Amino acid sequence: MTSLDPNPISAPPQEHARPDARGRFGAFGGRYVPETLVPALERLERGYAEATASAEFQAALVRELRQWAGRPTALTRAERLGTAWGCELWLKREDLAHTGAHKINNAVGQALLAQRLGAKRVVAETGAGQHGVATAAACARLGIPCRVYQGSLDVARQAPNARRMRLFGAELVPVDINGQPGTLRAAIDEALRDWVSDPDGTYYLLGSAVGPHPYPRIVRDLQAAIGREARAQLLDATGQLPDAVVACVGGGSNAIGSFHPFVGDREVALLGIEAGGDGRRHGATLTRGRPGVLHGTLSYLLHDEDGQVLETHSVSAGLDYPGVGPEHSFLKDSGRADYLSVTDAEALDALQEVCRLEGILPALETAHAFAGARRAVTDLRDRLGRTPRILLTCSGRGDKDLGILEDCLGTGEATR
Amino acid sequence: MTRPTTLTPAEAVSRAIRTPRHAGAPAVVAFLTGGFPDLDTFVEHAVAVSQVADVLEVGVPFRDPMADGVTIQRASHTALDRGASLARILERLRARRGELGCPLLLMSYLNPLLARGLERLHDEAFACGIHGFIVPDLCLEEAEEQVARCREAGLAFVQLAAPATPDARLARLCDASSGFVYAVTMNGTTGGAHAPADPLPHLRRVKRHAGALPVCAGFGISTADDIAGLQGVVDGAIVGSALIRAIEAGQDPADFVRALRPAASRQETSR
Numbered sequence: 001m002t003s004l005d006p007n008p009i010s011a012p013p014q015e016h017a018r019p020d021a022r023g024r025f026g027a028f029g030g031r032y033v034p035e036t037l038v039p040a041l042e043r044l045e046r047g048y049a050e051a052t053a054s055a056e057f058q059a060a061l062v063r064e065l066r067q068w069a070g071r072p073t074a075l076t077r078a079e080r081l082g083t084a085w086g087c088e089l090w091l092k093r094e095d096l097a098h099t100g101a102h103k104i105n106n107a108v109g110q111a112l113l114a115q116r117l118g119a120k121r122v123v124a125e126t127g128a129g130q131h132g133v134a135t136a137a138a139c140a141r142l143g144i145p146c147r148v149y150q151g152s153l154d155v156a157r158q159a160p161n162a163r164r165m166r167l168f169g170a171e172l173v174p175v176d177i178n179g180q181p182g183t184l185r186a187a188i189d190e191a192l193r194d195w196v197s198d199p200d201g202t203y204y205l206l207g208s209a210v211g212p213h214p215y216p217r218i219v220r221d222l223q224a225a226i227g228r229e230a231r232a233q234l235l236d237a238t239g240q241l242p243d244a245v246v247a248c249v250g251g252g253s254n255a256i257g258s259f260h261p262f263v264g265d266r267e268v269a270l271l272g273i274e275a276g277g278d279g280r281r282h283g284a285t286l287t288r289g290r291p292g293v294l295h296g297t298l299s300y301l302l303h304d305e306d307g308q309v310l311e312t313h314s315v316s317a318g319l320d321y322p323g324v325g326p327e328h329s330f331l332k333d334s335g336r337a338d339y340l341s342v343t344d345a346e347a348l349d350a351l352q353e354v355c356r357l358e359g360i361l362p363a364l365e366t367a368h369a370f371a372g373a374r375r376a377v378t379d380l381r382d383r384l385g386r387t388p389r390i391l392l393t394c395s396g397r398g399d400k401d402l403g404i405l406e407d408c409l410g411t412g413e414a415t416r
Numbered sequence: 417m418t419r420p421t422t423l424t425p426a427e428a429v430s431r432a433i434r435t436p437r438h439a440g441a442p443a444v445v446a447f448l449t450g451g452f453p454d455l456d457t458f459v460e461h462a463v464a465v466s467q468v469a470d471v472l473e474v475g476v477p478f479r480d481p482m483a484d485g486v487t488i489q490r491a492s493h494t495a496l497d498r499g500a501s502l503a504r505i506l507e508r509l510r511a512r513r514g515e516l517g518c519p520l521l522l523m524s525y526l527n528p529l530l531a532r533g534l535e536r537l538h539d540e541a542f543a544c545g546i547h548g549f550i551v552p553d554l555c556l557e558e559a560e561e562q563v564a565r566c567r568e569a570g571l572a573f574v575q576l577a578a579p580a581t582p583d584a585r586l587a588r589l590c591d592a593s594s595g596f597v598y599a600v601t602m603n604g605t606t607g608g609a610h611a612p613a614d615p616l617p618h619l620r621r622v623k624r625h626a627g628a629l630p631v632c633a634g635f636g637i638s639t640a641d642d643i644a645g646l647q648g649v650v651d652g653a654i655v656g657s658a659l660i661r662a663i664e665a666g667q668d669p670a671d672f673v674r675a676l677r678p679a680a681s682r683q684e685t686s687r
Contacts (some may be wrong), residue, residue: 031558033482034483036578128541197604197605292531294481308496
């Protein structure tokens, strides 16, 4: 059994020491924010550096991750699914973490940081609601008042998570944009507005590896527990590294956390799966966007020729976002990672297969990773000349999606 | 004004603030959302307002305006829904350039400017009567190249100074600014109703650091009384959301700007 790293936030090897001092991952990243937020971000950057150097902080984080959040999470060999797809498939089970997704890794770490920095309140945005639930839970545990902004479209389609946030005592604020029901992008717009009105007393607990420096770095460091544990667990189990690491990408936090510890393992392919939506409307930022600036960072972006950000669509609220973390843009342009998109229909199909063959109900976001892995098997097998070994991050569980699944697939009763 | 032809656009902005139409009152920088309520009406408003304001600020509508409150966001969405874009706004301004009665600044979030191409924009600026830029999400650290390029071209690049800005940073920020320094009166977004109990200490602090460069206060300034209260503290006031609300309510924007002047001088609108 792999134990927890005693220093959950550890410095990466020098050659991968990104971002640079200006928060750049190659050409991407940076800090594109109004002046009001700059001093707050500088404070956060200093506070984070001090926290990571503090044995006391690291010990508190280890304790919370172990005793409360349920780390380390299991690594599961998916025998039947692997046989069906012609690969050796291993699942990193973030769906088993407390509150049901990888989001808790980041929420716990940043909530402890907020406490350390003396924040009077925490604000957060959420898409599918997993980050909102994780933040609400972490704030409940630490006794910090919490407000979560969620697009009103997402409040409706991820209703169980909205109820959980309120049970944890968070104030949930549904966000419309221009009179229309909002999604994650509108929630981030609103959370930033809240933060800008009280940058000193409020801690903005950003949920993905996006936004201005130092957020992409903080979130990546906290999520890197996924890849570090999985790497050690797979080596324990097989003595081998995976041929490919596969994860879904919305903002990209579970993917960057999965990829990062493998970046130096050149023989390990890194594959991010984006939301192809219904084919016409989508959230496939890296595969179909071009660089631009949104929400404080320079990264791939879905925007028109006038620089206006486009509406996105995905069956999965967590992938319904026009931007992406800047480190993914760097990994794409440097050729270290590959990205492809799968449609709503492919994701729904893969989700049912995972349910039937493995007894695991993945989140709709996670279902995209499964659909992408299924599609990638042939290429990997051709390239390697043998059965590929795939590590897939099962980023979250799908209980929250039962309503959408019923709408898309029926109750299961009718088809019998 | 002895040799006006030698003034750079940035200097023309500074001069317009320092020697406003109404001596003895703070200069008025009037903000209009480009393409609001529609492109034709907007450009008429721009020409009319430029006859009474000291500087005209035209905002490029953006769907995700991080530093703006609900009023400007609403106006931006309306403008975009009715076909506004940076290209079309520039086109209208270019056509009416000769009729503008005061220096013009273009306010935009970075992404529409990047999409147009920064180099191309600088060439276009002169043709459109644009004297400089305000880019609220391009903070000092990311702005170096822009600052240098504007300085070379003589265009203004206005930096924003927030109450949270520490003194050392404020000094660097004032050094990098041209045209004027935009002193944000409070933490929050434009149009905010909750002005701080007393913004004056912060404004005085900005004024001290700005040296010869004029200072204009913005965010939450909406009435003639607000502006009168800035007399002797800063050189000008920026009025945005209140002007947009007036347009929404069917008021004539030039009349609204005229009414922001001290009562005694409202008739003398020629420079």
